[in-house]
Amino acid sequence: MTDITPIHHTDTDVSDMLRRAGLRPTRQRVSLAEILFSKGDRHVSAELLHEEAVAVDVPVSLATVYNTLHQFTEAGLLREVAIEGTKTYFDTNVSDHHHFFIEGENEVFDIPGEGVGIGSVPKAPEGMEIVRVDVVVRLRPKR
Amino acid sequence: MTDITPIHHTDTDVSDMLRRAGLRPTRQRVSLAEILFSKGDRHVSAELLHEEAVAVDVPVSLATVYNTLHQFTEAGLLREVAIEGTKTYFDTNVSDHHHFFIEGENEVFDIPGEGVGIGSVPKAPEGMEIVRVDVVVRLRPKR
DNA sequence: ATTTGTGCAAATCGTTTGCATCTGA
DNA sequence: TCAGATGCAAACGATTTGCACAAAT
Numbered sequence: 372m373t374d375i376t377p378i379h380h381t382d383t384d385v386s387d388m389l390r391r392a393g394l395r396p397t398r399q400r401v402s403l404a405e406i407l408f409s410k411g412d413r414h415v416s417a418e419l420l421h422e423e424a425v426a427v428d429v430p431v432s433l434a435t436v437y438n439t440l441h442q443f444t445e446a447g448l449l450r451e452v453a454i455e456g457t458k459t460y461f462d463t464n465v466s467d468h469h470h471f472f473i474e475g476e477n478e479v480f481d482i483p484g485e486g487v488g489i490g491s492v493p494k495a496p497e498g499m500e501i502v503r504v505d506v507v508v509r510l511r512p513k514r
Numbered sequence: 515m516t517d518i519t520p521i522h523h524t525d526t527d528v529s530d531m532l533r534r535a536g537l538r539p540t541r542q543r544v545s546l547a548e549i550l551f552s553k554g555d556r557h558v559s560a561e562l563l564h565e566e567a568v569a570v571d572v573p574v575s576l577a578t579v580y581n582t583l584h585q586f587t588e589a590g591l592l593r594e595v596a597i598e599g600t601k602t603y604f605d606t607n608v609s610d611h612h613h614f615f616i617e618g619e620n621e622v623f624d625i626p627g628e629g630v631g632i633g634s635v636p637k638a639p640e641g642m643e644i645v646r647v648d649v650v651v652r653l654r655p656k657r
Numbered sequence: 658a659t660t661t662g663t664g665c666a667a668a669t670c671g672t673t674t675g676c677a678t679c680t681g682a
Numbered sequence: 683t684c685a686g687a688t689g690c691a692a693a694c695g696a697t698t699t700g701c702a703c704a705a706a707t
Contacts, residue, residue: 395706397662417697432664437697453598453650457672457696471636474645482636490631493614495653502617502652507596509645510638538681540687560672575689580672600671600697 392446402429403439407449412464414452414479420461452479453505469506482508535589545572546582550592555607557595557622563604595622596648612649625651 385404386396394400406423407413415423421436431439440461443449452460454472460479469482487506495501528547529539537543549566550556558566564579574582583604586592595603597615603622612625630649638644 395661397706399663434665434698435663438662451598453652455594455596455598455602459598459696471639471642473642486634486636488633489649490633491629493625493629493651495651496614498656499614499616499653500656502654505650505652506632507648507650508636508638509596509648510642511645513641513643538686540681542688573689577673577690578688581687602671 388448392443392448394442394446399424399429399431399435400439400442402427403431403436404443404448407443407463412462412481414460414462414481416458416460418458454479454507469508471508471510473510473512475511482506531591535586535591537585537589542567542572542574542578543582543585545570546574546579547586547591550586550606555605555624557603557605557613557624559601559603561601597622597650612651614651614653616653616655618654625649 385401385408388408389396389400389404403420403424406420406427406429407415417433417436417440420440421431421433424431424436440449444451444461447465448463450462450465452462452470454460454470456477458477462479462481464481469487471480471482472478487508489504489506492501492504528544528551531551532539532543532547546563546567549563549570549572550558560576560579560583563583564574564576567574567579583592587594587604590608591606593605593608595605595613597603597613599620601620605622605624607624612630614623614625615621630651632647632649635644635647
């Protein structure tokens, strides 16, 4: 009875991840975390994540999705992607990297490998320190 | 009577600029352009520009400010700055350059001179072409 | 039992739009 | 004259918030 539950193996992983992050592993947090982190790098908007959750029969409310995304971000599990446009995107890839952004489509994805190198980073103005350097390469369908 | 009006000298300049850009120099467009372009490089939000206009007794409506900012942008007189956050900023500096962004304060300003160099620009994915590369250096007040 | 999270609906914020009324060439 | 511009208010989409209820430790 204790060993024939491979189905919950992921739940446990995720629960531990959440606990380690200082978040109580509630039903909806675990479900959202599974959706977010089980398919490799993703860039989701709150609305998209909400739709996916509902589609998988995890009827979270949109407000909870927003709360959860922000909590995950604070906990360092997600990174908010700073692209213009009305919507906010959350990136499951928390490491240092940059993004491509397709204008019109409002689609975001990582620039693979060492595609970008920042030649020289400017010195921060007096009394300021650099938090992060974001590079966004804007694309448009050719022709 | 015709020669003692140095006050309108700027109006004329701006009117010409607008005409050249294919925009009718209406009262509000001229006023907004003066506010925008007479003080060197600026980064304004629609709301800020609206407040400034009202403060100088040019009671434009906020809707007109938005329309005007977009028209100026299309005409190449302004550049929309793509920083996250709810607000959209318009930059009177249309040349190629990058930005500092102070978190919390929501303040944007140009990175002076050749502060940033992009070492290597990644190749665009199949069928895509690069429109522009935006670099945002995020700052935070030290300590 | 206590603390923390969740859902819902209403509220907010920035921005856009429809439409009747003005205005510049 | 009359195409184009403006103002107002209502519409909108994304996100946040207040509060009663539910769930986790």
